[in-house]
Amino acid sequence: MQVSEGSEQARPPWIVRVVNHAWFDPFFSVVVITNSVFIGIDVELNPSAMGPRSSIIVAVQYFYTFLFCLELAFRSAAMGREYYCSKEWMWAALDVFIVATSLWEVFVDTWYAIVEEDEEGSLESFGGLTGLKAFRIVRITRIVKTVRLMRIFRFVLALRTLIHSIWHTLKSLFWALVLLLLIVYVFGMIFTQAVNGHIFDPDAPELSLEDTEVSLHYYGKLTTTMLSLFMSVTDGISWEHLGSFEVRDSCAKESMQPRFYVSFTYFCVLNVLTAVFCQSAIESAQNDHATAVQSMLANKEMHLQKIRALFSQFGNDKTSMITFGQFEAKINSAEVREYFETLGLDVEDAWSFFKLLDQDGGGSVEIEEFLKGCLRFRGQAKAIDIGQLLHDQSWLIRHQSRFHTYMETELQKLKKQITSLVTVLTTSPDSTPARRIRKRTEEENALKAAAAAAAAEVSQANV
Known part of the structure; x- marks a missing residue:
């Protein structure tokens, strides 16, 4: 959880920098995981909580308590009320609960040590706490301490996705149990009536004492029959016991009842329920906002690394631009083709693809243009x-x-x-353009007449 810009102004800047540091959450995730391992070691070495505990175990336990208190203090100081009122308020409540139980464990260990030293029980009046009562408190405290393991789900994305999916399938689980209960109830009534009717029917073939006892054990009452039917499809007992008695041979209909029940429940009902659970788990994983965001960021970072490596194949490391000549020279190489295939890009025409990357039309592509273009064109077109x-x-x-x-x-x-x-x-003869044209025509005709007259005079003079 990052500190928002609005809350940074009212918080100590160095605490905000520490909480927003890239190694803050990974460090405390390692602390949670190692603490979970330590809890298992502590229970393994002292399962009853009555024996003396090693000073190293106690010191390590107090060290983890100090780290948990330090984390809660830093987050509270950096985020303030936002830490407890945001969408992840449940994680904040879990942190407070873990710190409170850790401090309570330190207090109980100290108190138990004082009571244990008093062999005469002189401290029995001290709050009415005897050695047996202190032992019970220690046991409860150590059981509550296992709640710290839940913090792993906060930092490990895979575990968080599984828990989120399981949580959202509880509704489907409830209705699945209701459906299975109805099926078992209906078949239970049929089997109970059939078996008891055969046993107590004077006209029916008499069963041996052993078969009668086994029949009454599995089909004596409706509740025991329902339990037997439920166990037969959940590997509690072999379904062969449902029809292994001589009563199955009394009539064809009764002999088919166990087989039909097992076939219907095992191949139809349970498979459909499994499909419904899978669908619910997939939908819940897709709808988990935090999981989706982390998955998108991880995929984007992976693609960016591949694209940077691909960009370095076209040019050298000293330049941040590639030209069409460099692009065309490398596009048909096997290594570059493999890069494009891993990115989901199918480049057939180098010139057309380069024009799509070169949006400013400068004849060269910078690394930013190359990254955005490859991320934009990879895969199929989105809606x-x-x-x-x-x-x-x-x-x-x-x-x-x-x-x-x-x-x-x-x-x-x-x-x-x-x-x-x-x-x-x-x-229009009186229009100005018409007069100009007519005047020009008259002038040309006059010039032609004058030229003709002059030519005639010259010819007469020569004669």
């Missing part, structure tokens, strides 16, 4: 990618349609204006 593509496509079609409508309107206006201008120029 959000398809949704974004559909949104962009819809936006493009909508704006393109508007642009086409606008251009068509403007072209129609331009066409009308050109048509009007041509009409004006060709039909």
Whole structure:
């Protein structure tokens, strides 16, 4: 649990840095694991809690108590009320309980040592605590001490996932037991009536004394029959005992009842219940937010390491950029292909893939562009990618349609204006452009006439 930025301002900065340090949680996870091992060693060496304890065991126990108190103090000082009011308040309550029981154990050990030294019982009046009462308190304290093992689930992701899955399958477990109870109850009534009816029927074949005793042992009452049926499908007893008596040969229907019960319960009911439990466990593991976040971070870090190693294959370690030439030269190598396959990338066209990576169009790809591109293109398209593509496509079609409508309107206006201008120029004789054209035509005709007259005069002079 990290300290939020809002709470950092009111807390001692050095304590906040210690709690947020990368090695804080791993260190205390190791402390919890080693303490769990130590508890087992302590119980193994002194299972009754009556014998003398080694001074080393006591010293190590007090050292773990000091570490637990230190952790709780640091977390409380760094987070304050947020530590006990956040979403992980149950872990905070467990920490407080563990520290309280650890301090209580130190107190009880000291008190028990004082009572044990008084062989005459002169301290019996001291709170009414005799050696036997002190022994009982020590036993209770050592049993409560095993609660510390639960802290392992906080730091070990795999154990936390299993416990979370088991917790969310309790509802399915309850209804599974109800269903199994109903099935056993129905078949129990059938078997009890069939067996007792056969035993006490005067017209039925008489059973031997041994078979009668065994039949009454397994089928004498409804409760014993239900227990026998439940044990037969849970490996408590062999299901052969259900139909091993001579009563099974009394009629074909009765001989098929045990076989049908075992077949139906074992192959149908238990398999369906197993599938339901598996489905519930998978869904709970997927819905565990902390587990999902840690899994995503672990996968992302693994992919980043692979991509950095892949990037170093294209260029050298001194540069942070690669060009298309370097990319094309290395893309067909077996090592690079293997990297791309582990990342879930199928690169067939080097140039197209490089253009997708080079988003700024600079002709080279930096390591940040390479990392983001490979993480974005690995695997199959997600629903959000398809949704974004559909949104962009819809936006493009909508704006393109508007642009086409606008251009068509403007072209129609331009066409009308050109048509009007041509009409004006060709039909109006008094318009200024028409007069200019007519004047220019007259001037050209006058020049042509003058040139012709001059040419005629020159020809006459020569004659």
